[in-house]
Amino acid sequence: MTETRPLEGIRVLDLSHVLAGPYMTLFLAQNGAEVIKIENPAGGDMARRLVARSTDGRDIDHVAAYLNRGKKGLALNLRSDEGKAIFRDLVAKSDIVVENFTPATLKRLGFGYEELKAINPAIIYTSLSGFGHDDIYPSPMMHRPAFNLIAQAMGGIMDITGEADGPPIPTGVALGDLVAGIFALSGTLLALQHRARTGVGQHVDISMYDCLASFSQRAVLRTYLTGEVPTRGRDSRENPLGSFKVKDGYVVMTLMGAPMWQRFCAMIDRQDLLDHPDLNPDAARGARFDTVLRPMLEEWAEDKTRDEVVALFSAADLPAAPVQDAADLLACEQLRARRMIEDVDDPVRGPMVYTGNPIKLSNMREKVPSPAPALGQDTASVLEGLLGLSPDRIAALRQSGTL
Amino acid sequence: MTETRPLEGIRVLDLSHVLAGPYMTLFLAQNGAEVIKIENPAGGDMARRLVARSTDGRDIDHVAAYLNRGKKGLALNLRSDEGKAIFRDLVAKSDIVVENFTPATLKRLGFGYEELKAINPAIIYTSLSGFGHDDIYPSPMMHRPAFNLIAQAMGGIMDITGEADGPPIPTGVALGDLVAGIFALSGTLLALQHRARTGVGQHVDISMYDCLASFSQRAVLRTYLTGEVPTRGRDSRENPLGSFKVKDGYVVMTLMGAPMWQRFCAMIDRQDLLDHPDLNPDAARGARFDTVLRPMLEEWAEDKTRDEVVALFSAADLPAAPVQDAADLLACEQLRARRMIEDVDDPVRGPMVYTGNPIKLSNMREKVPSPAPALGQDTASVLEGLLGLSPDRIAALRQSGTL
Structure with a gap:
């Protein structure tokens, strides 16, 4: 030093x-x-x-x-x-x-x-x-x-x-x-x-x-190559990725690949979804994040706090984090x-x-x-x-x- | 060089x-x-x-x-x-x-x-x-x-x-x-x-x-000093500032101070609003951006393109700009x-x-x-x-x- x-x-x-x-x-x-x-x-x-x-x-x-x-x-x-x-x-x-x-x-x-x-x-x-x-x-x-x-x-x-x-x-x-x-x-x-x-x-x-x-940069190059302009709320849905409401705020999460999906279904106790045709593979889950996954998660999480939800994800080896406000940063x-x-x-x-x-x-x-x-x-x-x-x-x- | x-x-x-x-x-x-x-x-x-x-x-x-x-x-x-x-x-x-x-x-x-x-x-x-x-x-x-x-x-x-x-x-x-x-x-x-x-x-x-x-930084310090946590969609409303829909997309704008407000009312041909008690001063216009100003602007702009609207603002010496997508950047x-x-x-x-x-x-x-x-x-x-x-x-x- x-x-x-x-x-x-x-x-x-x-x-x-x-x-x-x-x-x-x-x-x-x-x-x-x-x-x-x-x-x-x-x-x-x-x-x-x-x-x-x-x-x-x-x-x-x-x-x-x-x-x-x-x-x-x-x-x-x-x-x-x-x-x-x-x-x-x-x-x-x-x-x-x-x-x-x-x-x-x-x-x-x-x-x-x-x-x-x-x-x-x-x-x-x-x-x-x-x-x-x-x-x-x-x-x-x-x-x-x-x-x-x-x-x-x-x-x-x-x-x-x-x-x-x-x-x-x-x-x-x-x-x-x-x-x-x-x-x-x-x-x-x-x-x-x-x-x-x-x-x-x-x-x-x-x-x-x-x-x-x-x-x-990425949006510009993709538009040039593919002729399709990325639009709001869609581009990130190639993988299931986003936020959902819990009892006291919001949590962000992502799921990538079959092993995460298996751990996710076990965590929310919905093994019946494991091979559901509408929710396989990743891209299908991404496309249905707003219409299927988020509502399901919000129902599951409505009686759980942000910290409880993040802890449950972490225990299942799934990435998640709280959406923090300025008071959270202060603390x-x-x-x-x-x-x-x-x-x-x-x-x-x-x-x-x-x-x-x-x-x-x-x-x-x-x-x-x-x-x-x-x-x-x-x-x-x-x-x-x-x-x-x-x-x-x-x-x-x-x-x-x-x- | x-x-x-x-x-x-x-x-x-x-x-x-x-x-x-x-x-x-x-x-x-x-x-x-x-x-x-x-x-x-x-x-x-x-x-x-x-x-x-x-x-x-x-x-x-x-x-x-x-x-x-x-x-x-x-x-x-x-x-x-x-x-x-x-x-x-x-x-x-x-x-x-x-x-x-x-x-x-x-x-x-x-x-x-x-x-x-x-x-x-x-x-x-x-x-x-x-x-x-x-x-x-x-x-x-x-x-x-x-x-x-x-x-x-x-x-x-x-x-x-x-x-x-x-x-x-x-x-x-x-x-x-x-x-x-x-x-x-x-x-x-x-x-x-x-x-x-x-x-x-x-x-x-x-x-x-x-x-x-x-x-x-700013949100953290304000929270510490004032005890109030900045929230979504409100903090920027201390001044009228935001986007509105036009015929072919969106435009962003701001109004700060009485001279801008006067030029704005002349531009949209609504001199009747000049001294309207709900829209004076700046902070009142900011607080009513979503409920009053934006709907009024969107009605005014519904038959005008993004470029036409930006040109009208510019002619009135008011700041505005198009919300651009990747295709706009390319061009x-x-x-x-x-x-x-x-x-x-x-x-x-x-x-x-x-x-x-x-x-x-x-x-x-x-x-x-x-x-x-x-x-x-x-x-x-x-x-x-x-x-x-x-x-x-x-x-x-x-x-x-x-x-």
Whole structure:
């Protein structure tokens, strides 16, 4: 075990806001990078205004709190001349810039990749957007509106999520942002790898639509080859696979192959079904999951709890698991053992619970990160430390609204 | 533009199968690594048996075809003494090992991380599994069955996906595998970064459950703070946001704030609703999305196509997008412009369509990768080239079933 985290010594200027960008830079911070979150002095990241009312009546900026742990806070007005000059000086002393504005925004401010590269040829410039920028590849849809729901809808995920006779259903988490965030993390790390060899930086251009289209690979290829478009609720029925209601919730299960079917019939005490022509082989059981298997299972399970049902499946050597909600995750021993759920006493916000870093490295001791910064909390120390600005100069810049 | 791809010179021994591992190593290959896919000589990766019947009547191993592009194929029996000796020699000459067996499997064969580290201290050993291994953190659930549906169910995603009065719905793509694959990619790149500084490798331990729990962060924290568990179909209704049926499919949209509401009422020619007490402010429209807004929109759109509806929204400066299926992705100009959908003429399989690499780097020219290897296709050249085995020796090893 060494004490060095992989990204120690790497400095990140994080211009991103709300979800996709901050989720990505959270992993940079957790792995040792110095992430300086730069926000406009007039209000900062919109995430600061997403509050949850706690049981003891406090409004807590929970989204900013979990996304920005371990980062420094710098307030800087990028529209003022003095602010622009300070940002340019910071770029000269940094390794990575991350942004998720709509594609034209930073170029308009004079901070497109080409401009920053002229200041610092080693800079890595990571963009997250709905449809991508147009400097590496053309992007005809570049100026379309883009957010999570649109990425899920256009990327092909939503169309195949839902019941056979129901509407397309969005996934309950912001897949568009979260998936783009992890791809952007990988892309940035690839650019660091490339820079270590060549000394030059590059633009990393991540599009939410591209990322979710990559997840639709199998459906796209099957459609091309077979001429048949996969539809909601049917594709997964090649094997019997799905959820059913029990006394206190839902359980998921699957059956694959004759030996599982035999154990299943024994478990529910329905040996009469073993050779039933409508329920053999696998594909027949899959096709009748909704109409035959699920109703049968729900009748069998109506007086049994989720835990009892999972235990019965497990005793029969059949795979099953509870459908868990957020309260289940909070209580889960496995997640706590792996530091995926952690109690943290935030000096400002009080007791909080955060999910951890799913990238578990044997050579890295995970640290409890510092709490998310207040707006501009580290402005003076960053500008003094990195750029040598005097306290008087900083006070004047505060006065003028630059900081 | 340099011609060097970021991972050129990095050699990967890929023991993984079907989805999560091969999806991850696909990105290693696309970014320049030499990925040697190692399969048992008796049949190889199960993905080879997932076929789609093409319109001209051929059975095509489409899953193996798209996941294993750009990789080399080595057939090797890891259970035989001679096979084990060859694998150890390969580990001594490689940078990364990737595996997604159930946690005890490789340890039982003598190839746990500790054993491989003894052969090559710089080796990076990336594991993907349902619940994680137990050498870095405890993993009480390590031996439970795990696959995509179970990860979605336990990770909290499925419980909040679906309609308010319906069952939990699994997302139509294999999120458990795909998300773990990208986190494993980032983890491996972090370990490479760490190795460049310290000279030592490490174990990268990725769990599908951990990864999806990270996606549930907001729900977990809100539950902790507010005592209220987010439920299906309700959480997204704080703003009016959702899909509605049109003549030839579905469209997604959102309305946020009074100016959008004004433009919306003008677009559907219902100025009478502008100050309607049941539909003001945003939260009231959100709460009535299912009962009032959606039926109204569906009536308005029943004689309009998806493209017409999206164009009308766009003309009114309101965000909307089509819910696309796989056929739409195949035809999409944006995805083709960005090389996210590519026609490839596979010398064995004929014309194929693949989705590309969503990590767009300005300094890397993307190459069309070689087709997925036949089982053991590169066995002789890899063993001759890397380990100096003679053709006679290779023939004898083939004879004995080792290769």
